Amino acid sequence: MNEQxxxxxxxxxxxxVAPDVDMADVDEDSxxxxxxxxxxxxxxxxxxxxxxxxxxxxxERDYPxxxxxxxxxxxxxxxx
Amino acid sequence: MPSLGADMEHGKLVEWLVKxxxxxxxxxLVAVVDTDKxxxxxESFQEGVVADLLVDIGETVPVGTPLARITxxxxxxxxxxxxxxxxxxxxxxxxxxxxxxxxxAPEAPETxxxxxxxxxxxxxxxxxxxxxVDTAKIHGTGKGGVITRADVEHAVAARPGSRVRSSPxxxxxAAELGVELATISGTGPQSAVTEADVHRAAGSHAEALVPxxxxxxxxxxxxxxxxxxVTGKTSEARERLASLRRAIxxxxxxxxxxxxxxxxxxxxxxxxxxxxMQSVNAQRPVAARLVPSALLLKAAALAARDVPEVNGFYGDxxxxxxxxxxxxxxxxxxxxxxxxxxxxxxxxxPVEVLxxxxxxxxxxxxxxxxxxxxxxDPTITVTNLGDLGVESVYGVIYPPQVAMVGFGRVMEQPWAxxxxxxxxxAVIATLSADHRVSDGLRGGRYLARIEELLQxxxxx
Numbered sequence: 001m002n003e004q005x006x007x008x009x010x011x012x013x014x015x016x017v018a019p020d021v022d023m024a025d026v027d028e029d030s031x032x033x034x035x036x037x038x039x040x041x042x043x044x045x046x047x048x049x050x051x052x053x054x055x056x057x058x059x060e061r062d063y064p065x066x067x068x069x070x071x072x073x074x075x076x077x078x079x080x
Numbered sequence: 081m082p083s084l085g086a087d088m089e090h091g092k093l094v095e096w097l098v099k100x101x102x103x104x105x106x107x108x109l110v111a112v113v114d115t116d117k118x119x120x121x122x123e124s125f126q127e128g129v130v131a132d133l134l135v136d137i138g139e140t141v142p143v144g145t146p147l148a149r150i151t152x153x154x155x156x157x158x159x160x161x162x163x164x165x166x167x168x169x170x171x172x173x174x175x176x177x178x179x180x181x182x183x184x185a186p187e188a189p190e191t192x193x194x195x196x197x198x199x200x201x202x203x204x205x206x207x208x209x210x211x212x213v214d215t216a217k218i219h220g221t222g223k224g225g226v227i228t229r230a231d232v233e234h235a236v237a238a239r240p241g242s243r244v245r246s247s248p249x250x251x252x253x254a255a256e257l258g259v260e261l262a263t264i265s266g267t268g269p270q271s272a273v274t275e276a277d278v279h280r281a282a283g284s285h286a287e288a289l290v291p292x293x294x295x296x297x298x299x300x301x302x303x304x305x306x307x308x309x310v311t312g313k314t315s316e317a318r319e320r321l322a323s324l325r326r327a328i329x330x331x332x333x334x335x336x337x338x339x340x341x342x343x344x345x346x347x348x349x350x351x352x353x354x355x356x357m358q359s360v361n362a363q364r365p366v367a368a369r370l371v372p373s374a375l376l377l378k379a380a381a382l383a384a385r386d387v388p389e390v391n392g393f394y395g396d397x398x399x400x401x402x403x404x405x406x407x408x409x410x411x412x413x414x415x416x417x418x419x420x421x422x423x424x425x426x427x428x429x430p431v432e433v434l435x436x437x438x439x440x441x442x443x444x445x446x447x448x449x450x451x452x453x454x455x456x457d458p459t460i461t462v463t464n465l466g467d468l469g470v471e472s473v474y475g476v477i478y479p480p481q482v483a484m485v486g487f488g489r490v491m492e493q494p495w496a497x498x499x500x501x502x503x504x505x506a507v508i509a510t511l512s513a514d515h516r517v518s519d520g521l522r523g524g525r526y527l528a529r530i531e532e533l534l535q536x537x538x539x540x
Contacts (some may be wrong), residue, residue: 024241029342041442044366048366057365060361
């Protein structure tokens with residue numbers, strides 16, 4: 001998957017899990033947990049949504065790599 | 081209008097899920113009510129046919145106001161089963177009210193004059209009633225004209241468009257989506273058609289324009305709910321948040337004025353729990369993965385069974401411990417504010433089931449779709465605020481409960497044991513408890529019990 005597709009997938013997934021977050025205002029360095037205020041259940045749902053939409057299953061050991069919006073986009077772009 | 085929480089004085093009816101003439105069973109959802117805190121589904125306390133809706137949509141009424149009249153069906157009003165001559169089905173139905181004030185038992189229905197009807201044994205009458213067959217119209221083929229089970233079944237088979245078991249919401253949804261209920265095979269209890277079945281059936285029909293969550297018309301105006309577009313809703317959302325904030329403020333003031341809180345805290349060693357969870361999660365698809373909260377909640381529920389002084393209600397006559405553990409979970413709403421609905425019998429649920437229920441509860445809480453029982457009866461509440469960063473949280477007890485458990489952030493920290501220093505996952509657990517009911521010794525026992533339980537996560 002190219003970076004643009006990855007970005008779209010991430011934006012769509014965040015929009016679904018946290019509809020109150022306006023992605024247009026989000027800096028890609030934002031941390032999903034601290035800055036976007038996703039709790040552990042939101043985060044799990046995000047990972048699940050991404051798996052369903054892109055087929056990329058992010059194992060728990062890779063969670064630190066996808067802690068930011070940018071990290072998640074890069075991860076998908078590399079594997080999707 | 082049932083009480084949907086200790087602090088609730090009135091509620092606004094936002095939607096009827098049934099209409100006059102609908103048949104409802106105990107526990108069927110009949111209405112949607114807006115309290116100051118959230119929007120909730122209200123179930124029927126009785127079985128029968130809806131005779132009248134007494135409260136209009138948009139009307140705010142005090143707790144205890146009847147919402148609807150439910151006419152009990154013949155099978156309900158028939159005399160109790162006797163030995164000897166078969167009971168007679170009564171035709172005229174008695175009327176009693178639903179949504180009686182809390183704790184009041186429904187009045188015994190008046191016995192109505194029996195009409196001429198074929199004799200029928202109670203189990204068969206019950207079957208007929210369940211299948212929606214009018215026994216007065218059946219010709220009994222049994223001894224002495226008694227209606228048999230087979231007669232009832234024939235009557236069902238002979239009926240055009242036989243009645244399908246379904247919840248009122250499923251029926252409503254089916255009507256909205258233009259799906260014929262009789263064509264759906266139900267997957268609910270006793271093959272009842274569920275909302276999910278209707279969605280599936282609608283999805284397999286040609287126009288796949290069915291919204292993913294469910295039809296917006298089905299949902300009450302979910303003010304500020306995440307699914308709604310934000311545009312045009314902002315002021316309404318603000319108003320809702322302000323009223324939620326007032327409700328929380330009133331309840332917490334009452335708590336702090338009436339409950340003598342004491343506070344304890346301890347650091348729990350989570351090495352075993354986190355190791356176990358990671359190894360389990362590595363084998364599981366993402367949808368089945370656990371989060372540490374699930375383990376913490378299960379341990380908190382089990383420990384509450386062992387230390388009953390933290391689990392129950394404090395009322396006018398003092399403390400009443402609860403035999404079951406309905407674990408309230410404080411859920412932060414994304415638009416601000418919080419609610420604390422219950423996971424029922426959390427101590428008896430396997431961790432996987434508890435995890436599923438936690439996810440379900442949180443998503444429904446955030447969408448404003450909680451049910452009455454979930455809001456009304458937690459016996460102890462847990463706040464897991466630490467998930468978003470803080471190390472420890474000391475909660476304020478929700479009256480009439482007597483304890484609030486807080487979990488901070490799960491983090492790695494240096495851990496000294498047997499003269500050795502290592503790094504372990506740990507979490508700070510706190511207890512705010514009611515001094516009228518327990519003291520530090522028992523409260524400390526509760527927290528210690530949680531830690532013991534977490535050392536054997538596979539047994540949780």
